[in-house]
Amino acid sequence: MxxxxxxxxxxxxxxxxxxxxxxxxxxxxxxxxxxxxxxxxxxxxxxxxxxxxxxxxxxxxxxxxxxxxxxxxxxxxxxxxxxxxxxxxxxxxxxxxxxxxxxxxxxxxxxxxxxxxxxxxxxxxxxxxxxxxxxxxxxxxxxxxxxxxxxxxxxxxxxxxxxxWQKRLDKELEKRRKVEDAYKSAVDELKKKSHYGGPDYEEGPNSLINEEEFFDAVEAALDRQDKIEEQSEKVRKPRLTLASPSDAYSTIGTHRFANKVEETVQNHMAYSIQEVGGDANWYYGDLKLLKVYRREVEENGIVLDPLKATHAVKGVTGHEVCHYFWDTAVRLDWETTIENFHVVEKLSDNAIIVYQTHKRVWPASQRDVLYLSAIRMIPPRNENEPDTWLVCNFSVDHDDAPPTNRCVRAKINVAMICQTLVSPPEGDKEISRDNIMCKINYIANVNPGGWAPASVLRAVAKREYPKFLKRFTSYVQEKTAGKPILF
Incomplete structure (x- = not known):
């Protein structure tokens, strides 16, 4: 219906x-x-x-x-x-x-x-x-x-x-986010602190740590060492050392490595003092009077970048700079990377063999080095040339210090070459430290060995070499201030 x-x-x-x-x-x-x-x-x-x-x-x-x-x-x-x-x-x-x-x-x-x-x-x-x-x-x-x-x-x-329910969900999500952030921070902190004994997180061919994390860890360790060094410098007591007569440093010597020392000295004098030319592979960095040059070279994946630095330091002589660089009695006063060292053998008055271990910078493996260190004075070839002082350090082998599994043995060939430039004072005034300047050529060829990433090694070298030269030259100026000039 x-x-x-x-x-x-x-x-x-x-x-x-x-x-x-x-x-x-x-x-x-x-x-x-x-x-x-x-x-x-x-x-x-x-x-x-x-x-x-x-x-x-x-x-x-x-x-x-x-x-x-x-x-x-x-x-x-x-x-x-x-x-x-x-x-x-x-x-x-x-x-x-x-x-x-x-x-x-x-x-x-x-x-x-x-x-x-x-x-x-x-x-x-x-x-x-x-x-x-x-x-x-x-x-x-x-x-x-x-x-x-x-x-x-x-x-x-x-x-x-x-x-x-949405408010409760938002609160739970916020709690979860905070827990995840805390967990992530804890994991990151664990990677930085708790893996010192874990080989998977250290330098090696199968390391689980990437280059960025490797560099961050190395940089953090170096920063901590710098702070420790700043604190130790405040309480460090000055040491007084006497330089040996210059005649002892002008002789070649009669030890078993005498020919090797002479060959190394002549090579450095022939090539190291030369100005860096138009080689496009050299890296150039200018820090006022300090200039750093580096050429990128790798061999079998290992960074062998040769480095050269030039510097000019006022108020010191080449003899003084080389003396403090060579003398082991004051080595720990300015060298902050060394953990311990000792003289393995004294070859002559101007040549010794030194074994030293460097402080470990996690996650990199610890390095040690065994080298011969010799100091020489090279007489000028003519009246217009100044005296040249040189310290050369190059790796050698010795039965009393064989390589160990605890450290990676690095190979070095380092030279500190110094010349004293004098500007005559006015009138009959005596030469003071205001009238002298030391011209420095620093050469470093280092094979670090191991498996450290190339980018990390180059970044550390760029940071540490200029800092080392400025710290060392400032130390020499401080030690020689108010003392008689040692030509």
Missing amino acids: SLCQPRPAESGYGSETSLRRHGSMLSLTSAASALSSTSTSSFKKGHRLREKLAEMETFRDILCRQVDTLQKYFDSCADAVSKDEFQRDRVEDDDDDFPTSARPDGEYNHNNNGSKEKLFSPASPKGINGIDFKGEAITFKATTAGILSTLSHCIELMVKREDS
């Missing part, structure tokens, strides 16, 4: 039964309104979501009852229409047997009022006249409004609960 069928005229709509049903619908409407107001107040009181869902169940029951009522009504209407059509057909058949009365205007008037009155009399099917559509409409509106209101409250409760 269509829900849009027109409602037939009701003669008994205001009957007692209709009023009772009307009152029943009004009470149902009042209940729905009360539920709606209860829903609003309960939300204000902060009832839970389950209570809101229970209210929606109540509204659903109300709507179901309305649907059942309407369905009964439309079923009654359908039955009534069917009976109406059946009786109408019977009336028309009866009218064919009886004459119709004519109106004054000549038209026929079928007398069927009796049949209609009979069709829509109170004896019609029960339920047709007992529906209060106005009350049902009010109830329906109130119920749907209550459903929407409760649903809105449910959504608000869900949003609040979602916001609460």
Whole structure:
């Protein structure tokens, strides 16, 4: 049956039964309104979501009852229409047997009022006249409004609960981030501090530490050594040493390495004093009077970069600079990288064999070196040339200091070549330290051995060599200040 069928005229709509049903619908409407107001107040009181869902169940029951009522009504209407059509057909058949009365205007008037009155009399099917559509409409509106209101409250409760969970999630994520950062920091610190005994994190062919981490660790260790050195310089007591007569340094000597010493000295004098030419491979760095040149050379993956530095130091002579560089009695006063050393053999007054171990810079392996150190004075070839003082250190082998597994044996060929330049004083004044300057050529060819990354070795060399020369020359100036000049 269509829900849009027109409602037939009701003669008994205001009957007692209709009023009772009307009152029943009004009470149902009042209940729905009360539920709606209860829903609003309960939300204000902060009832839970389950209570809101229970209210929606109540509204659903109300709507179901309305649907059942309407369905009964439309079923009654359908039955009534069917009976109406059946009786109408019977009336028309009866009218064919009886004459119709004519109106004054000549038209026929079928007398069927009796049949209609009979069709829509109170004896019609029960339920047709007992529906209060106005009350049902009010109830329906109130119920749907209550459903929407409760649903809105449910959504608000869900949003609040979602916001609460989101805040908890944000807090947990923040805690997790802090824990991950702390864990990462702990792991990094563990790598820096706890792997000193782990071969996988030290210098070697299968090291797990990359070049960047290797360099950072080396640089941090060197910084710590610099701070220790600064503190030790404040409490260091000065040492007084006497230089040997210059004649003892001008002889070649008669020891078993005499020819090797002479060959090394001549090579340095022939090539090391020369100015660096247009070799494009040389690296140039200018630090006022200190200039550093380096050429990148590798052999079998090992860095062998030859280095040359030139420097000019005021107030000291070449003899003084070479003396402090060669004398082992003051070695630890200016050399901060040495852990310990001792003289293995004294070959002559101007030549010794020294074994020394250098402080370990983790994760690099510890290095040691065994070298012959000789000091020489080279007479000038003509009147215009100054005296030249030279200290050469080059690696040798000795039975009393064989290589060990504890250290990586490095090979060196180092020379400190110094010349004294004198500017004549005015008048008959004596030469003072203001009138002298030492021109220095420092040569270093070092094979570090081992497996240290090339980039790290070059970065350390760039940092340490200029610092070493400035520290050493400042030490010589400090030691010779106020003392007689030693030419």
